[in-house]
Amino acid sequence: MAEIDVLIKAALLHDIGKMCLRADHSLGNHSNAGANFLKKYMDNSLEAEQVSRCLRLHHAKALKTAKLLADDFSYIVYEADNIAAAADRREREDEGVDRGFDAQSCLQSVFNIFGEQTSNPVSKYYLRGLNPSDKFNYPTTEMCYASDDKYEELVNVLESNFQRAGVLDMSNGELLRILEDVMSYIPSSTNKNEVCDISLYIHSKVTAALASCMYEYFSENKIKDYKKYCYDQSGNSEFRKQDAFLLVSGDFSGIQDFIYTVPSKGALKSLRGRSFYLEIFMENYIDEILQQLGLSRANLLYTGGGHFYLLAANTDTTKDNLKKIQNACNEWLLEKFGTKLYMAMGFAPCSASDLQNSGMQRNVFAAVSKKLNQDKLCRYDIQNLAKLFDSDSSYNKNLDGSRECAVCHMSSKKLIANGDAGDICPTCKGLFQLGEKLFKANRHFAVLSKAVGEELDLFGYNKPLFLAVMDEKELEENSSSLVRIYSKNKALTGRNIGTRLWLADYYSTNDKGAVMEFEDLAEQCCDGGHGIKRLGVLRADVDNLGAAFIGGFIRYGKEEPEKYATLSRYADLSRDLGMFFKLAVSKLCRGELNGFDNINQQQFSLYGLQKPVQRKVHVVYSGGDDMFIVGAWDELIELAVDIRRAFTRFTNGKLSFSAGLAMFSHGYPISKMAEITGMLESAAKSSNKMKNSIALFGFETEQKNAGSCLCCEHIYDWTTFTDKVCKEKLQFLLQHLNIDTVDNNKLKTGKAMLYRLLNLLEEKDDNMNLARFAYTLGRMQPEKASVQLQQCYNEFSQQMYKWFKDADARKQLRTALDLIIYYIRDTKEDA
Structure with missing residues (x-):
């Protein structure tokens, strides 16, 4: 084993004894408990002895009496542990009741101390392993505790994994995956005087990242006296x-245009294929960087939405390698996709003090962001620009000036006949096929060193790589050319594991089990029996996330305002958000709204229809902090409310998201769907200071001064939309009007009358229009009505008149009437 791999393993496992001690309190202290536990799963090699020493001696008291060489890794793990915790635990190294620890404390949510402080009860996670097939582990305010038996179960899971493969025999990637499964909901510290909201997994991961960076920094500077500096x-x-550390950030430019440049026919598979390809591309690019730097996935702090942060050593070798890899990647992108895609990068040095101090952290993140933006403005070097302007260069090759790909419009590639869709290039065909394969179960994503079929090209540093979708048998057959494997939401074992990709991969099928196309989804609106047949498109992302990250853990006005702004806490926050948008969103689409607690959340319903709990939608993308989902328009509105409620619950109300939701004919160009819905999302975000809103349906032309502009008339904060528009006004209309049933105690009304009411609501609010509205209500009075029907009319006319005179209520009533009209429109009106 390489020295750095031994160090990474030791750092990842340095606190493993906390689990053992909480399962069995008789084991003494967690340092010895961890070393004794791992001894059974390691050999008698020098590497095993080093790992064992790091576990036994990663506290000051133990190091003080230990007779170690100055270059022992125990000193590095000790210092990395302190930096990760942003506190010196020299007086609090063992967990026991007499030392002020509560071993039964559950992991608290980072959102308890995030943002503005409230009087809400502290929310905690149930002690569980991370099982994607289980209920989503929402934080709860109910009484819960971490039992010895539950810890024992988790220790047994570790044992079963280590029995299969020894600790020193497995790759760091595989070890990380195992620790994620087991330690994600275990608190790193159970000290009664501390906030216990950092998971043992994140603390161990950050400790390993810091330790590996320190090793590389010391090596480059020819420092072997670790004791002196640590x-x-x-x-x-x-x-x-x-400045021993380097914060590195990367950003993929051009994602939107790349994903949405697809034909309407087979759009779903193309969208998912393109979206997933970029995700795999980013993950593989990160792994290429880490491999070249000699680091592991522990150094990856965040990835999502085409963006990543990682921690590296601040050395000339590191910076030189980063620039070489970035340049090689962008040259590859120019060859394959022209200027459509670009991988930007920025990095900034920082010290251990910077990482422990929030104010300094903000400066470091700001510096990285500035470098990243500068790189985006000056994409290419002189050599790249010279080739771009050279008509004979490989960037500008042209196989046939009269023919180009019907999808990407490039003329530099061979074309393949694709039926009615026109001729397409192998890459676009491969992306479509990738989208098809994503719907198949038990498929994994292999990065190969040689092509064995019709694989997609993938960037490799100084080597060609290819992306293939394979089952486990195919993986075995191609083991000699495997570089790494990515699994989708499933745990795999083996040395070639790249990482497990958490994906929101929900999709809806028809009665025969086939994936629904856009046209099929549109037909499913209002459970297939009512209303306008339109495809709904939802785009949403978290409000003010950048500002929240910068200042979310700073407690202004307190004695130590930056006490909780630690690197580990930011890493835990990033991971929590990623897990919600990737794992929880899929479960919400399936109708799984509830967690382990006793809260019984019901699916939101517009019209009270009895429908299957599984939503008729497709998740095109959900991750990082944003979503793109398509489906039956009413199901999508209902799902958006379900997701918003769950997100509020998950974040303790500390974060919100805004959304745009539009309705289209299924054959409308996808790029325009994305553009219009994105504009609605922006309109929702600009509607009020708090954002936290949804913009519905589309835009109308509004006359202002001498010109006109587009405006959305249906923008609401989420509470107003659910409580005022839907629960109050929409339900009122459903209760008083005969919409889709014959009820002699409700008012008969046709579409013409509803359109008349809607038009009057849209007119200028003046006395003349109020009189017209009253007259229209009067015409709705039934003749020879029963007592119940007359009472229904009186309630209806009085309430409608009252709402008309109130500007906010009038606007809400317009939206509710639109929802009623969409519900009763005949299918034939869609032509």
Whole structure:
């Protein structure tokens, strides 16, 4: 094993004894408990002895009496542990009741101390392993505790994994996956005087990231006296001020145009294929970087939405390699896709003190962001630009000036006949086929060193790579050319594991089990029996996330305002958001709204229809902090409310998201669907200071001064939409009007009358229009009505008249009437 791999394993496992001690309190202290536990799963090699020492001696008290060489890794793990925790635990190294620890404490949500402080009860997670097939682990305010038996179950899961493959025999990627499964909901600390909201998994991961960076930094600077810089007070104080670390950020430009440039026919498969290809591309690019730097996935702090952050060593070798890989990647992108895609990168040095101090952290993140933006403005170097303007260069090759791909419109590739869709290039065909294969179960994503079929090209640093979708048998057959494997929501084992990709992969099928096309989804509106047949498109993302990350954990006005703004807490926050948008959103689409607690959340319903709990929608993309979902328009509105409620619950009300939701004919160009819905999302975000809103349906032309502009008349904060528009006004209309049933106690009304009411609501609010509205209501009075029907009319006319005179209620009533009209429109009106 390489030295750095031994160090990474030791850092990842340094606190494993906490699990053992909480399962069996007789084991003494967690340092020895962890070393004794792992001894059964390691050999007697020098590497095993080093790992064991790091576990036993990663606290100051133990190091003080240990007779170690100055270059022992125990010193690095000790210092990395302290930096990760952003606190020195020298006086609090063992967990026991007499030392102020509560071993039965559950992991608290990071959102308890995030943002504005409230009087809400503290929310905690139930102690569980991370099982994607289980209920989603929402934080709860109910009484819960972490039992010895539950810890014992989790320790047994570790044992079963280590029995299959020894600790030193498995790759760091596989070890990370195992620890994620087991330690995601275990608190790192159960000290009664501390906020216990950092998971043991994230603390261990960040410790490993810091330790590997320190090793690389020391190596480049020919430092072997780890004791001096990690343990001795004077040397350690000096080291913490040194810019030993490098915060690296990458951003994929051109994602939107790349994804949405697809034909309407087979749009779903093309969209999912393109979206997933970019995700795999980013993950593989990150792994290529980490491999070249000699680091592991522990150094990856965040990835999602075409963006990533990782922590590296601040060395000349690191910076040189980063630029080489970035340049190689962008040259590859120019060859394959022209200027449509670009991988931007920025990095900034920082010290251990910076990572422990929120104010300094903000400066580091700001510096990285500035470098990233500068890189986007100056994409290409002189050599790239020269080739771009050279008509004979490989960037501008032209196989046939009269023919181009019907999808990507490039003329530099061979074309394949694709029926009515026209001729397309192998890449676009491959992306479509990738979208098809994503719907198949038990498929994994293999990165190969050689092509064995019709694989998609993938960037590799100084080597060609290919992306293939394979089952486990095919993986075995091609084991000699496997570079790495990515699994989808499923745990795989083996040395070639890249990472498990959490994907919101929900899709809806018809009665025969076939994936529904856009036309099929549109036909499913209002359970297939009512209303206008339109495809709904939802785009949404979290409000003010950048600002929230910068200041979310700063407690202004407190004695130590930046006490909780630690690197581990930001890493936990990033991961939590990613898990919600990737795992929870899929479960919500399936109708799984509830967690382990006793809260019984019901699916939101517009019209009270009895429908299957599984939503008739397709998740095109959900991850990072945003979503793109298509489906039957009414199901999509209902799902959006379900997701918003769950997100509020998950974040303790500390974060919100805004959404745009539009309705289209299924054959409308996808790029325009995305553009219009994106504009609605922006309109929702600009509607009020708090954002937290939804914009519905589309835009209308509004006359202003000498010109006109587009405006959306149906923008509401989520509470107003659910409570005022839907629960109050829409339900009122359903209760008083004969919409789709014959009820002699409700008012008979046709579409013409509803359109008349809607038109009057849209007119200028003046006395003349009020009189017209009253007259129209009068015409609705039934003749020879029963007592019940007359009472229904009186309630209806009085309430409608009252709402008409109130500007906000009038607007809400317009939206409710639109929802009624969409519900009763005949299918034939869709032509």
